Amino acid sequence: MSRATSSLPRSVAAHAILIVYTIIALFPVVLIIVNSFKSRAAIFRTPLMPPTGTTFDLVGYATVVNQGDFLLYFQNSIVVTVASLFFVLLFGAMAAFALSEYRFRGNTLMGLYLALGIMIPIRLGTVAILQMMVAGGLVNTLTALILVYTAQGLPLAVFILSEFMRGVSDDLKNAGRIDGLSEYTIFFRLVLPLVRPSMATVAVFTMIPIWNDLWFPLILAPSESTKTVTLGAQLFLGQFVTNWNAVLAALSLAILPVLVLYVIFSRQLIRGITSGAVK
Amino acid sequence: MGSLTIENVQKSFGKVDVLKGIDLTVEDGEFVVFVGPSGCGKSTLLRVIAGLEDSSSGRVLIDGGDVSATPPAKRGIAMVFQTYALYPHLTVRDNMGLGLKQAGEAASEIDRRIGIASSMLSLEPYLKRRPAELSGGQRQRVAIGRAVVREPKLFLFDEPLSNLDAALRVNTRLEIAQLHRRLKATMIYVTHDQVEAMTLADKIVVLNAGRIEQVGKPMELYNAPANEFVAGFIGSPKMNFIDGGRLGETAKTIGVRPEHITVDPKKGSWKGTVVHAEHLGADTNLYLDCEKTGLITVRIFGVYDAEPGATLYATPDPTKTYRFDADRKAIK
Numbered sequence: 001m002s003r004a005t006s007s008l009p010r011s012v013a014a015h016a017i018l019i020v021y022t023i024i025a026l027f028p029v030v031l032i033i034v035n036s037f038k039s040r041a042a043i044f045r046t047p048l049m050p051p052t053g054t055t056f057d058l059v060g061y062a063t064v065v066n067q068g069d070f071l072l073y074f075q076n077s078i079v080v081t082v083a084s085l086f087f088v089l090l091f092g093a094m095a096a097f098a099l100s101e102y103r104f105r106g107n108t109l110m111g112l113y114l115a116l117g118i119m120i121p122i123r124l125g126t127v128a129i130l131q132m133m134v135a136g137g138l139v140n141t142l143t144a145l146i147l148v149y150t151a152q153g154l155p156l157a158v159f160i161l162s163e164f165m166r167g168v169s170d171d172l173k174n175a176g177r178i179d180g181l182s183e184y185t186i187f188f189r190l191v192l193p194l195v196r197p198s199m200a201t202v203a204v205f206t207m208i209p210i211w212n213d214l215w216f217p218l219i220l221a222p223s224e225s226t227k228t229v230t231l232g233a234q235l236f237l238g239q240f241v242t243n244w245n246a247v248l249a250a251l252s253l254a255i256l257p258v259l260v261l262y263v264i265f266s267r268q269l270i271r272g273i274t275s276g277a278v279k
Numbered sequence: 280m281g282s283l284t285i286e287n288v289q290k291s292f293g294k295v296d297v298l299k300g301i302d303l304t305v306e307d308g309e310f311v312v313f314v315g316p317s318g319c320g321k322s323t324l325l326r327v328i329a330g331l332e333d334s335s336s337g338r339v340l341i342d343g344g345d346v347s348a349t350p351p352a353k354r355g356i357a358m359v360f361q362t363y364a365l366y367p368h369l370t371v372r373d374n375m376g377l378g379l380k381q382a383g384e385a386a387s388e389i390d391r392r393i394g395i396a397s398s399m400l401s402l403e404p405y406l407k408r409r410p411a412e413l414s415g416g417q418r419q420r421v422a423i424g425r426a427v428v429r430e431p432k433l434f435l436f437d438e439p440l441s442n443l444d445a446a447l448r449v450n451t452r453l454e455i456a457q458l459h460r461r462l463k464a465t466m467i468y469v470t471h472d473q474v475e476a477m478t479l480a481d482k483i484v485v486l487n488a489g490r491i492e493q494v495g496k497p498m499e500l501y502n503a504p505a506n507e508f509v510a511g512f513i514g515s516p517k518m519n520f521i522d523g524g525r526l527g528e529t530a531k532t533i534g535v536r537p538e539h540i541t542v543d544p545k546k547g548s549w550k551g552t553v554v555h556a557e558h559l560g561a562d563t564n565l566y567l568d569c570e571k572t573g574l575i576t577v578r579i580f581g582v583y584d585a586e587p588g589a590t591l592y593a594t595p596d597p598t599k600t601y602r603f604d605a606d607r608k609a610i611k
Binding site: 103169171172174175176177178179180181189190193194 | 292326329331350351352353356357358360361362363364365366367368377378381382425437
């Protein structure tokens with residue numbers, strides 16, 4: 001059954017490629033979740049099998065809940081991620097608005113400077129960052145992590161958002177100016193709602209590296225009270241003995257909050273409210 | 280209340296001079312249309328008047344007061360945009376009332392003015408809707424209503440009809456004309472469409488490459504264009520320009536409008552062949568390749584049967600031909 005816009009072999013091929021890709025992408029995640037519900041022996045003997053009546057074991061989750069202060073680690077991770085995300089989106093959008101809306105000397109140069117961070121990994125500056133945090137008395141605080149992650153997320157946010165803000169109708173902003181709205185009102189009430197889908201994109205791209213990061217929590221905030229989930233999971237990875245049940249259970253639990261945040265943002269991605277504003 | 284004076288306004292973006300010294304006076308209650316090809320600076324001039332752009336030099340006076348340093352909201356103006364520019368999150372009522380609310384008007388006064396404006400533009404059934412639930416024509420009426428409620432000294436229209444389809448465009452044009460008659464307000468209207476300019480304006484300002492080419496009543500521009508540009512821009516189809524030398528004239532260029540040429544199959548001044556014929560019902564446009572003049576357009580009122588390849592003689596009306604010198608200025 002061949003039509004002008006679709007042919008059976010082609011759509012079969014396309015679906016085959018997509019299905020293979022989906023399996024490859026999901027396989028490690030599924031493996032972790034499946035094995036987190038199994039006993040230690042079953043994990044090693046039949047790692048690819050789903051838990052059965054004899055191999056089903058919640059010992060991993062029990063260890064995670066009882067040993068270590070995992071609730072606190074979760075809370076730390078969420079505080080750091082949400083706070084960093086908030087600042088990245090706020091400052092990123094503001095900088096992007098300024099770059100796209102106002103003509104000033106050095107505008108392009110400033111845009112390039114702000115985008116430089118996309119090309120230079122922030123980890124190169126770890127030593128300097130650590131020295132700064134020590135000098136500022138911020139070592140072993142969540143503030144240190146929030147500051148670093150905000151800096152890490154801003155370049156991409158500014159870059160993506162300024163492109164989208166250029167697309168917001170000038171007429172709409174000018175109409176606001178004629179009606180006497182302040183630049184802040186124009187930014188928050190007119191422009192931000194229109195770029196909400198791109199904000200959600202930036203949020204997703206920013207959120208995942210922050211949640212998964214091990215480097216900066218290890219260096220800047222390794223104390224018991226400021227540990228994040230990824231750092232906390234290291235508790236079970238010993239040099240000689242590794243508690244795989246607990247590691248897998250901790251990692252499975254760590255997926256949940258990101259998943260929830262992702263669902264929230266992806267709803268925004270779909271919602272288009274621009275219609276009716278301009279043509 | 281509502282006069283505008285522009286004194287030597289210049290505007291450059293970097294090295295590009297968009298406005299090269301504009302002087303203009305608009306009297307109270309006039310309907311002035313800025314017309315010109317794209318990129319001629321007409322929209323920039325409107326934005327300078329609105330205060331959305333700062334001029335590089337020169338002054339803008341509204342009612343005799345210099346507003347060069349006054350923000351847009353305090354200039355006593357209202358603007359209607361090409362893309363409507365309605366606030367997507369507000370209802371029609373709130374869209375119209377926002378400017379007044381920002382200016383600190385009393386709620387009763389805002390309601391009164393919205394009432395008047397919405398009945399004037401027949402928007403009452405839609406007051407609770409959001410822009411997304413309106414058609415293009417309704418949206419543009421809301422945008423006009425938003426301007427009306429401000430009771431401004433100056434109405435500024437930036438190509439308000441460009442996004443509407445042909446039938447709506449004619450309707451909305453009529454509404455704007457009636458609005459002007461009813462409010463007796465000063466209006467400045469920017470368009471690239473010379474038909475809109477001719478039908479709406481008390482006074483047309485023809486702009487080209489950042490300069491004013493001519494200012495005058497529509498019929499003045501049609502009957503006595505100051506130069507070749509205005510002669511070619513006003514009138515549709517475009518005026519025919521013929522090299523004076525080929526006709527044995529002293530003027531550099533001879534201009535004659537398509538509607539001022541008659542054709543005859545037997546005799547006439549210029550012999551030519553029909554290249555193409557456009558039958559519009561009320562008019563027929565003929566494209567003739569004449570030996571003496573090259574390709575010319577002839578507009579005949581009513582139906583005229585002419586097939587491509589036929590030979591016709593064209594005769595210009597000698598009282599309605601225009602002569603232009605080497606500087607493209609009209610010779611009086």
